[in-house]
Amino acid sequence: xxxxxxxxxxxxxxxxxxxxxxxxxxxxxxxxxxxxxxxxxxxxxxxxxxxxxxxxxxxxxxxxxxxxxxxxxxxxxxxxxxxxxxxxxxxxxxxxxxxxxxxxxxxxxxxxxxxxxxxxxxxxxxxxxxxxxxxxxxxxxxxxxxxxxxxxxxxxxxxxxxxxxxxxxxxxxxxxxxxxxxxxxxxxxxxxxxxxxxxxxxxxxxxxxxxxxxxxxxxxxxxxxxxxxxxxxxxxxxxxxxxxxxxxxxxx
Amino acid sequence: xxxxxxxxxxxxxxxxxxxxxxxxxxxxxxxxxxxxxxxxxxxxxxxxxxxxxxxxxxxxxxxxxxxxxxxxxxxxxxxxxxxxxxxxxxxxxxxxxxxxxxxxxxxxxxxxxxxxxxxxxxxxxxxxxxxxxxxxxxxxxxxxxxxxxxxxxxxxxxxxxxxxxxxxxxxxxxxxxxxxxxxxxxxxxxxxxxxxxxxxxxxxxxx
Numbered sequence: 257x258x259x260x261x262x263x264x265x266x267x268x269x270x271x272x273x274x275x276x277x278x279x280x281x282x283x284x285x286x287x288x289x290x291x292x293x294x295x296x297x298x299x300x301x302x303x304x305x306x307x308x309x310x311x312x313x314x315x316x317x318x319x320x321x322x323x324x325x326x327x328x329x330x331x332x333x334x335x336x337x338x339x340x341x342x343x344x345x346x347x348x349x350x351x352x353x354x355x356x357x358x359x360x361x362x363x364x365x366x367x368x369x370x371x372x373x374x375x376x377x378x379x380x381x382x383x384x385x386x387x388x389x390x391x392x393x394x395x396x397x398x399x400x401x402x403x404x405x406x407x408x409x410x411x412x413x414x415x416x417x418x419x420x421x422x423x424x425x426x427x428x429x430x431x432x433x434x435x436x437x438x439x440x441x442x443x444x445x446x447x448x449x450x451x452x453x454x455x456x457x458x459x460x461x462x463x464x465x466x467x468x469x470x471x472x473x474x475x476x477x478x479x480x481x482x483x484x485x486x487x488x489x490x491x492x493x494x495x496x497x498x499x500x501x502x503x504x505x506x507x508x
Numbered sequence: 509x510x511x512x513x514x515x516x517x518x519x520x521x522x523x524x525x526x527x528x529x530x531x532x533x534x535x536x537x538x539x540x541x542x543x544x545x546x547x548x549x550x551x552x553x554x555x556x557x558x559x560x561x562x563x564x565x566x567x568x569x570x571x572x573x574x575x576x577x578x579x580x581x582x583x584x585x586x587x588x589x590x591x592x593x594x595x596x597x598x599x600x601x602x603x604x605x606x607x608x609x610x611x612x613x614x615x616x617x618x619x620x621x622x623x624x625x626x627x628x629x630x631x632x633x634x635x636x637x638x639x640x641x642x643x644x645x646x647x648x649x650x651x652x653x654x655x656x657x658x659x660x661x662x663x664x665x666x667x668x669x670x671x672x673x674x675x676x677x678x679x680x681x682x683x684x685x686x687x688x689x690x691x692x693x694x695x696x697x698x699x700x701x702x703x704x705x706x707x708x709x710x711x712x713x714x715x
Contacts, residue, residue, distance in 0.1 A: 260672050260700070266592050269552035286675050293697050297596035301556025308559045317565055318552050321572045325547060329540035
């Protein structure tokens with residue numbers, strides 16, 4: 257019973273043609289004819305097509321009318337708008353590309369630092385028994401090394417600082433403190449520690465330029481980083497030459 | 509990239525919108541492309557209506573364009589409830605106006621006669637059923653519907669029965685009953701309209 261009053265949308269051009277050509281199934285034909293009872297527009301249109309009999313010319317006419325309708329609404333204002341849209345799209349693409357390039361460029365040193373930094377190993381000699389140690393390690397350094405060995409670098413830093421206040425020229429402690437600073441993201445303090453070792457000019461001649469280069473990378477100071485990487489390359493015995501060469505290639 | 513630069517795809521969204529949404533958007537923005545999108549959904553039907561009245565193809569195309577121009581103006585300023593019904597009235601009136609003008613010029617006498625001949629049929633078509641879609645799910649609906657059908661005139665009852673219950677086509681009903689196809693359609697339209705009215709009264713009484 258519901259089908260008596262069921263609603264459907266108006267007929268498509270194809271449906272009109274199929275209906276008039278008896279090309280619909282019984283079910284489709286019933287739907288169409290039921291709709292025709294309620295829809296004056298479709299009913300009159302079907303009558304009109306049935307009278308004209310020439311569907312081909314009708315299709316040509318409709319295409320022409322659609323073209324005229326579309327042409328009448330697409331004036332110069334729209335073209336201007338479309339041009340503006342395109343220009344805005346191009347500008348947007350350029351701005352986004354430039355922003356991505358800037359981000360990529362700016363983040364390159366940080367990415368290189370993260371890829372190549374490995375904390376220097378603790379080379380202090382510790383003894384199992386305090387009695388057998390001819391030079392017992394000061395408590396502050398002991399605690400600093402304890403944290404350093406367990407990679408708790410931020411916790412090691414206050415103890416290194418206290419220890420270095422009393423022993424400002426201990427190159428090994430300065431190197432480890434610099435590494436702890438680098439690990440904590442405090443490149444400036446790391447550089448100060450490393451420059452103090454460099455000023456002595458005696459020890460750790462492979463490590464100091466390498467970690468200085470990494471510290472300057474972390475600070476995004478590429479010219480200085482490049483300068484110390486070239487120093488590493490100029491030291492034939494440096495174990496960091498290969499890595500320095502790779503970085504130099506990437507920041508060329 | 510080219511597709512992206514075409515920046516879009518408003519047209520795609522329009523195609524998915526309902527008639528009401530397009531009408532509302534057109535009223536608010538005045539963007540004639542919205543009116544065109546809506547009109548183009550029915551352009552083949554408007555053309556068919558015009559073709560019924562106007563034999564000359566060029567007159568017919570011009571009339572369809574005139575209906576579109578009227579759509580652009582009217583849809584902006586007035587609230588149209590049922591766009592297809594409004595289009596039918598507008599197209600028909602435009603054709604009648606053209607024919608009258610042609611008649612005054614003695615150029616379209618034949619079309620006018622054609623209109624006069626057909627007009628009575630369309631007068632019968634006005635005021636279609638609009639109620640009871642929800643109520644047809646109620647349990648006593650079938651009984652009420654049967655009672656209403658039994659109260660129809662015989663010609664209407666016969667056509668209603670053959671069409672809605674035996675699912676016969678207009679042509680089949682015409683050959684079965686001896687009525688012309690136009691008569692069958694007219695009986696069905698009037699019968700269906702009367703059914704709607706009677707069902708309304710019966711539902712009203714039953715509440």
